[in-house]
Amino acid sequence: MLSNRRSSSLLALTLVAIAGGVAAHAGPLQPAAGPIVATHKTLTEVEPRIPISAATTPGDADSVFRITQRGSYYLTGNVIGVAGMSGIEIASSGVTIDLNGFDLLGANGSLDGIRSSIGGYNSVTIKNGSIRFWDQDGIDLETAGNSAVRIENVHTSINAGRGIALLSGIVESCTAFNNTGQGIIIGTGTIRNCHASFNDLTGIWVTGNGATVEGCTALQNTTNGIFVAESALVRDCVARNNGDVGFTTGTGAMVRDCISDDNGEHGYVMGATSTIVGCAARANGDNGIIANGNSLVMGNLAVGNGLNGLAAGIRLQGGNSRLEGNNCTNNPRGMDVVGSGNFIVKNTCAGNTTNWVVAANNAHAAIVNATAPASPAVNGNASAADELGSTNPNANFSY
Numbered sequence: 473m474l475s476n477r478r479s480s481s482l483l484a485l486t487l488v489a490i491a492g493g494v495a496a497h498a499g500p501l502q503p504a505a506g507p508i509v510a511t512h513k514t515l516t517e518v519e520p521r522i523p524i525s526a527a528t529t530p531g532d533a534d535s536v537f538r539i540t541q542r543g544s545y546y547l548t549g550n551v552i553g554v555a556g557m558s559g560i561e562i563a564s565s566g567v568t569i570d571l572n573g574f575d576l577l578g579a580n581g582s583l584d585g586i587r588s589s590i591g592g593y594n595s596v597t598i599k600n601g602s603i604r605f606w607d608q609d610g611i612d613l614e615t616a617g618n619s620a621v622r623i624e625n626v627h628t629s630i631n632a633g634r635g636i637a638l639l640s641g642i643v644e645s646c647t648a649f650n651n652t653g654q655g656i657i658i659g660t661g662t663i664r665n666c667h668a669s670f671n672d673l674t675g676i677w678v679t680g681n682g683a684t685v686e687g688c689t690a691l692q693n694t695t696n697g698i699f700v701a702e703s704a705l706v707r708d709c710v711a712r713n714n715g716d717v718g719f720t721t722g723t724g725a726m727v728r729d730c731i732s733d734d735n736g737e738h739g740y741v742m743g744a745t746s747t748i749v750g751c752a753a754r755a756n757g758d759n760g761i762i763a764n765g766n767s768l769v770m771g772n773l774a775v776g777n778g779l780n781g782l783a784a785g786i787r788l789q790g791g792n793s794r795l796e797g798n799n800c801t802n803n804p805r806g807m808d809v810v811g812s813g814n815f816i817v818k819n820t821c822a823g824n825t826t827n828w829v830v831a832a833n834n835a836h837a838a839i840v841n842a843t844a845p846a847s848p849a850v851n852g853n854a855s856a857a858d859e860l861g862s863t864n865p866n867a868n869f870s871y
Contacts, residue, residue, distance in 0.1 A: 535561035542566035547574045555581030571601020578606030599624040609633035765790025784808035817866040837866035
């Protein structure tokens with residue numbers, strides 16, 4: 473009886489499968505040829521990086537940890553400093569250190585948070601963490617050679633030396649706060665989207681030629697805000713409330729689309745043969761912009777600068793420069809052109825104690841006094857007379 477029931481059930485299931493258009497296939501009963509191989513991943517495959525530890529990166533007489541082999545390394549916890557030692561010493565090229573969100577915390581008498589010990593390195597990257605309270609620099613890679621050093625998303629603060637120091641490379645999305653030395657100092661390279669504030673010396677300093685500084689802020693540093701050498705490009709940056717000069721450049725530099733506000737001395741001091749375009753200088757203690765010979769000064773705004781009676785919105789020193797399309801208001805002097813042989817067009821001045829001080833032997837378009845227009849109010853579609861007093865497209869105006 474049981475056999476007949478099983479036969480009937482099997483027949484019914486077969487008919488249902490056929491009626492539904494379902495084909496049933498059984499898998500192979502024999503395993504594939506060859507040895508049986510495990511399908512799980514090894515620990516190296518799951519985490520190919522190397523943890524920084526006493527076992528994998530043992531230190532030496534002056535370092536808590538020391539990296540001597542190429543590879544990608546990461547922290548698994550905070551590093552606590554020891555007197556007479558740096559936190560991590562790099563002694564190899566081809567090293568990436570992921571701080572993994574952890575802190576390197578210095579101690580009394582400690583050395584650098586991270587440092588390099590020999591020259592000629594390349595391809596070194598440090599990222600994603602904080603380095604604080606070291607008795608020397610937060611990061612010191614000045615001996616790391618001239619190529620491929622990158623510092624990214626690292627916060628350095630309250631170190632007794634500099635926040636970040638390297639010979640050449642890229643520093644991006646970093647902060648340097650309340651360090652005793654410079655906030656960020658590099659020989660040459662690129663500093664991008666960084667913030668340097670309350671450092672005892674210059675906020676951001678590039679000592680070598682041909683660097684780029686972009687999207688950075690230098691705030692309330694004791695000396696200068698941003699200081700670059702020859703042939704540098706500085707753009708989209710802000711320097712505010714620094715003790716000395718907001719922006720200082722070497723010769724052949726370009727500064728564009730920047731703001732220098734409420735610094736103790738000048739807003740901008742440009743080296744010769746430089747360009748400053750589309751920048752604002754406001755409420756700085758001395759001159760808003762100082763430009764030297766063979767330069768281009770175009771489309772800038774200088775407002776309310778100068779604690780002494782000789783300061784100017786824009787001061788042009790030397791010869792053979794072009795001063796065009798700038799606006800200076802509420803300074804002791806508006807435009808102060810000291811040298812000769814300069815070309816001066818389309819500038820405007822208003823509300824300065826003296827709007828124009830221009831030395832002899834400069835080429836300038838008409839300077840038109842439009843300070844007391846008698847024009848009626850204009851409302852709607854009414855026509856209005858020309859109140860400027862000049863149709864010269866290159867004229868300069870007091871208004």
